[in-house]
Amino acid sequence: MTLPEPGQHAVGRRAEVLRLLRDAGSPMAIAEIAERLGIHVNTARFHLQSLVSDGRVERTTTDSRSPGRPPQLFQAIRRMDPTGPRHFRVLAEVLAEVIATDPDPSRRVLAAGRLWGRHQAATVIHPTATKEAPEPADSVERLMRLLDELGFAPERPAAGDRPQINLRHCPFFELAVSRTDVVCPVHLGLMQGAMQSWASPITVDRLDPFVQPDRCVAHLSAVGGS
The missing domain is CATH 1.10.10.10 (Winged helix-like DNA-binding domain superfamily/Winged helix DNA-binding domain)
Known part of the structure; x- marks a missing residue:
């Protein structure tokens, strides 16, 4: 044979x-x-x-x-080859360049990120989840799980008046480095949209990109707080 x-x-x-x-x-x-x-x-x-x-x-x-x-x-079978090469990064770069020409690209992609977050929120199942508004700790736990599933490698927030989540990996690293003004607001919107979908008493009010070479910081606060 x-x-x-x-x-x-x-x-x-x-x-x-x-x-x-x-x-x-x-x-x-x-x-x-x-x-x-x-x-x-x-x-x-x-x-x-x-x-x-x-x-x-x-x-x-x-x-x-x-x-x-x-x-x-x-x-x-007469169809496109489903195992052929993909170039999603090139497409993402082209779209980022187009969006960057908007007078206020951050506002535009922040809204897109929130929409993404609302869609993704439905995929996160937490053992303590109920139909009622979650407790702050439960909201953070759900967000941690969502970020982990999407490849952000989140670290649990430290105790304090201004809790934060450290993000140790960026799934769009190369693009985020060159287009921080486009990519990072999408990630901020993702987190905000998910929290809104869960009716969380906590939100993410700011995302500081690359505060260290291996760390971005998402700052948490109470909804309506400063």
């Missing part, structure tokens, strides 16, 4: 199988695919199984009424 091809060569061969099926005018059998590409039937079968699992190729059969089991055929 021929073993699957290792490493990058296997990826290239799989792409050849997919390209052949895309260019074909009709479904193809394993033996035909192997012959056209000059590979072993087992190798073709291995790559076809992977392509089927990835949702890029599908199995089909002929309508032959001849005796016996009809041969299994394969054809490419």
